Amino acid sequence: MPRLPRSLVSGDVRRHNLTLVLEHIVRSGPSARSEIAEATGLTRGAVTALAAALTEAGVLRETDPVASGKGRPITRLELAASDLAVLVAQVDADTATALLTTLAGDELFRVSARHGRPMGEPDAVLDVLASVVAEALGVASGLGRRVVEMPVVVFAPVGGEPPVVLADTDLGWGEVDVIGGLRSRLPSLPATMSLESDAWLAALAERSVLESTESMLYIKSNSGIGGAILLEGRLVEGAHGVGGALGHIVIVPDGEPCECGQSGCLVTVAGPDVLLERAGLAGLVAERGLATAIDELSSQIAAGATPAAAAWDDALPWIARSLQVLSMATDPDAIVIGGFWAAHTASIEQAFRANRPTLAGPRAGAPAIPAVVAGRLGADAALFGAVWAARDAVLADPGRLGV
Template structure:
């Protein structure tokens, strides 16, 4: 038999996704019932379920003898086996690493966070993350002996500029081969690495039922980054920088940025920049919690600061939206929840920038649904979505392409 072609592999992953999604939504089904639900022939369905059974993604739970009519042989019923495998998502921020562990039904079964200094080296960050995976797994009695894949989000794409005469030479931070190799070696499972904010964009795009559309995402946190999802597909660009809106010049001749330029959006809309701007107006704010409290009591200095920054953010997002024409513009990060007025001001500015182009079908501008502490969910989404939506992503043959969901509380 000839080896499968790339197109046949994409079709097979699509069939697997439909089968797994249906089992997750409806519970145990016979092969005949499953074939009807997903619209596949019994022969094709039999091949797909045989492969999923061999990989341990699904199991035979019982037969339909209790409900079956007639004298025929009882049919086996198939279902997802939550204990059949685990997936790990890791999000490296500038000052903390977050870990989430999901089971084969994609329920989050363990999670945790560890802080480190912004100046911590990557050997230290990786060591803390490896230890954190062990600790959160152990504290929840999760054994990673069936680990199927690891998704890793890293800040970037730049470590910072290195002077080269009048030019700048950019280094990627951190070297992906160092990070994924460390986790693959420790846990014996394939790993995929990408920019953590792009992965957060993917998580936002797939956080609700139904097909994902076109989404432009920006996250305001320790730094400012972005991501672009088109028709549910994460766009990385020719060199992996697609969606890097944090390093678009927002204020010409503005303050210095860690990337080596001046006036980047990150110098205006990161958490530290927002707090500093509010303090310059006399507000007593040293944290996002302080900022939220000031917003709640209608502090005029904070309100003016947020509206000014929201306008700058909106102009930058509006320019990007004019070029990309997304369905949604999503502003994520802890500041977006702590200061709704910033999102409102940015939304009004985006609409102004796009008028009259989008006057009949205005773009939706909203705060992110996921919390900043859920950054590891984006890394999990990269592992889960090994499907035709991401057919050019690093192929993790063991990854199960179904939608992310949280364990019901």
């Protein structure tokens, strides 16, 4: 086997070690060189040299010395990167949002605008998305920050190369090139853009804050119903990029037709449009927007107010049955409930447990019944997921930071 040139090997090792140092500081906060050495397994000397390069490039800076208790003050290293930013653009069934953050994920600026849900008119929606992105880019420029990564989050399956939205039933879209549409409207967009499906990002974000969920089912509802399947730490994307499209599990025999072309999808009996209509809140959507209307719906369900609570009770058996089917198909550690459903996890769990096996699985001594737990990140789960994924992409390639 031919040996790699020495410079290439050492370059890769150096890049890997730079990433180790950066990841430690991003996850643990300001750290002393000795703490970084201990956590990463690098030598103290290596950490000192890497930290010097990162400080020189403006990626890290030293904190003021603080007393250590042993007499000698400690200087820690923290993320500086004060001229960089991550910009996430997100479009759901009601609203376009732009979120500008530091590389560490701290929010710098956020703006949202409702697009009015013009069904089947992607250009009208992209105009609104481009306007909030332009505003955030203006703020970044005013702060003297360069946008180093720009993920675009859509509430729909994504596929292809370059990636496009495959179909968005909430907006009546077929295939739509969102990144191309933004670039044609805003020529000054950053070079590094990606298109991501909300539920996958939200699932990965929730997994990073929940423990022991290597295999999990994630289902959420805010704009439509979305989901993701993680098996042994890996996201199931599927052969056509629609793995985890849990809103379109066909669950109702002879059910209503769905925008996706099937009949009887979960979203036709438990989606936000159906629940809001049955709760008498469709007018509030038109007047104040989907997010506000869903907040109201959720409060009324929690308070047991009719007709919202009755609509929820009608939806619960279908949600439960979908999870029972999926649970048997995938045998996860946990089912994580996201979006506004998170606040109603107890009622979902109760309905889910109403029809579970009593036979133990071959591996464990107990029946294969996963825990049903509430997600912790609320409606922003996909935004957080996008920011964290962007940060990890940058940290994995420190050359982009000028190191």
